[in-house]
Structures are given as C-alpha cells and as structure tokens.
Amino acid sequence: MHWIHRSCRFTVEGMSATHFTERDTREPVASRDLPRESNRDRRLSAALWCAGLATFALMYAPQGLLAQIGHDASVSAAQASLLVSAATLGLALSVLPWARFSDRVGRPTAMRYAAASAGLLAVAVPWLPTFEALVAGRFVQGVALGGLPALAMTLLHEIAAPARTAVLAGSYVAATSLGGLSGRLLVVPVADHLGWHPALAILGVGLAILMAVLIVLLPAGRGRRSSVPSGGRLAVHLRDVRLLALFGIGALLVGGMVAVFNYLPFRLETAPYHLAPTVVSLIFLAYLAGTAGSRAAGWLVGRLGHRTVLVLACAFMAGGTVLSLDGSLILILLGLAAVTAGLFVGHAVASGMVGAHATTGRAQATALYNVSYYAGSSLFGWVGGIAWASGQWGGVAVLVLVLTMLALVLALLPKANPPR
Secondary structure (H helix, E strand, O other), X not given: OOOOOOOOOOOOOOOOOOXXXXXXXXXXXXXXXXXXXXXXXXXXXXXXXXXXXXXXXXXXXXXXXXXXXXXXXXXXXXXXXXXXXXXXXXXXXXXHHHHHXXXXXXXXXXXXXXXXXXXXXXXXHHHOOOXXXXXXXXXXXXXXHOHHHHHHHHHHHHXXXXXXXXXXXXXXXHHHHHHHXXXXXXXXXXXXXXXXXXXXXXXXXXXXXXXXXXXXXXXXXXXXXXXXXXXXXXXXHHOOHHHHHHHHHHHHHHHHHHHHHHHHHHHHOOOOOOOOHHHHXXXXXXXXXXXXXXXXXXXHHHHXXXXXXXXHHHHHHHHHHHHHOOOOHHHHHHHHXXXXXXXXXXXXXXXXXXXXXOOOOHHXXXXXXXXXXXXXXXXXXXXXXXXXXXXXXXXXXXXXXXXXXXXXXXXXXXXXXXXX
C-alpha cells in the first residue's frame, strides 16, 4: 500500500523505488503501461500458483471430513476441529522462523525445503495411528507449510518485473482460494467410498507431486540473502503505522470471512432450510468468487488505485453480509460470494503492498502480515461462536460488519492512504 508522504518512493504500477509525482497520486496506471510478461515472470507465476494451491488444499482438506473423523475417533466436534486448527497454528508460529531462515539461505532454497518436507508429510500424516498423533502431525505439517506463504510474496517482489507484481500477487492469492476450495471438496466423495484415511492420503500424493513441480519451477540458485540481523527489522516494522494498518486490514477481513463460513452451515442445516450437510458443504464453491476477485485485483489496482480497490473490497464484504440477513437462499448465496470476493481482493492488495512498502526486511514484514492474518482467522472465527450463541445469524452478521468497518477505517487513515 502506498501512502502520500514526503518520504514515499513507490509507483502505483511498479511498487519500485522511483519517486512519484503529484500526477501519479491522482491517475491510475493504464494497462498499456504494463510490460509484456517475460518467461521468468511466467515461470514464477506458475511456481507461486503451485505453492498457493498445494498449501491451502493441504491445510483445509480435513474440514469437510470433521464429522466422519469425529465419529470414527470417538471425539467431539470441537476436538475434531483441532485437525484444522493445529495446522493453522503451526503455520502461524512458523512464518517468522522461516523468514529468518530464508535470510540465511535465500528465498528459493528455503521454499524448496518447505515444499519437500510438506510433500512428504502430506503422504505420511493421514496414516498416523491415533487421533492425538494425527493432531500432532497436522501441527508439524503446518510448520512445514509455513515456509511457502511466508516467503511467496517476498520472492515475488525480489524476482518479478516491478510493474507486474500486483498482477502476480493477485494470481497467487487466486491459487490460495482455489486450493482452499479443492482441498475441502475433493476428499469428501473419495472418503464416502474408501474412508477418510485413504482420501487424505490420495490427496496427499497429488499434492506431493505438485510440491515437486514447485521445487523444479522455483528460480535456480540460493537467491537473494540478507546478512542483516532480522530482530531490528521486526522492531522497525512493528513501529511502522503503515504496515500495522495493512496487518490489521488482513486480520479483520479474513476474520469476518472465517466467521461467515464457520457459522453459516449451522443456519442452513436448521429451520427453515434443513439442508443436508453434504449439500451445505457446497457453499465452499463460493471460493470461486474469491479466485476471480483476486485474479482481478491487479487489474483493478491499475485502473482505480489501491485505496479505491480496498474500499470496494470492504463494500463487497459489508454488502454481502447484509444480503445474507435475508431469508432467501439465493440472496444468502449471493451474499456469501460477495463476502468471499471482497476478502480475496482485499487480501491480494494488502499482502502485495506489504512487500512493496517494506524495501528492507521484506521477508519479516511479509511474515508479520501472515502471522496477523492467521491470528485474525483464529481469533475472530472463535469470537463468531460467541456472536452466534448470543444472536444467531444476526449476531454473526453484526460482528462481520464491525470488522469490515474497522478495516475500512484503517484503509482510509491519513498515513495509510495509497496513491490513486
């Protein structure tokens, strides 16, 4: 995100270290100003697509199987949900160590280690003998996966042509949404025929192959490294109001969407809808709206500017939440699609601008964004349960609207306004 300030040195299109003029702050970049995509950029885009797809398919695959796993393992629904929470926690706790490790060995090398270990665990973890071992394995799996989202945006800004970073960032976020969708949906029909152990293992084999493709596509060599201690850079980032605003935007928006997806099934499985759980699981198809939205984010930024796109993302989430209050199932589903698209557009812009603003300690800044993003997912997903218990869907909707409005305030702060 770019802020209009004397010391700002970024362009809207390129996020590079060139001073922008007063005219730059008013006019969006035309698409004709973007350079033609190079072979290097195409290869990097394919690598990041593999990373986003594999990471989030593996992260959320058990979510569609929690009821079956809970029954087979004789554990409660809350305990079964630890299979998702453990992986998310492992990822959140590992992104900063992965960032520091990448400063020593280079981004591509660190991502290769992460992809190789995650691929092996994807095949092995589903066969662990006890539920407790499976939860522990999922935590370790999350730690391994953390090296991919922690470093993807950093590598993008270090390798890609500056003027294409917004487009490539949107492509990566689109892959994360498609991964989240496919992981949730693909294992369910397989589990119905073979059981959940083989279903997760088969998916794991496919994702291990995808990790191998990622390893091949990543740039050769060790990449850029840093010899500067990272602790000081972390402290600098945590005092940077601009970065803190971006961290907050990501946490608030994803927290709102997670609350929607966590508790909308409870509403649809009861009166007056009484939808079967297998039918309710199809609401994850709304992730396709997120895929389309994040792919369009770079295009929108080039025409409207970063601030306008962030405002539109918040507006989509708020509007979708209001639509979901209606009793019509069609309007509820349209609202869900709007919420999802708004989150992924906002996430694509905010995460991309973190890497653009942090010209030093970029890996640490990106890691801090990921920590705040997943912390927001965990915290507000849990708070949504309190809102549901106190006010049913109306309570959840109020929570999401409050979170969205807070994100909008952060996007419009005087020191947080990117140029148009």
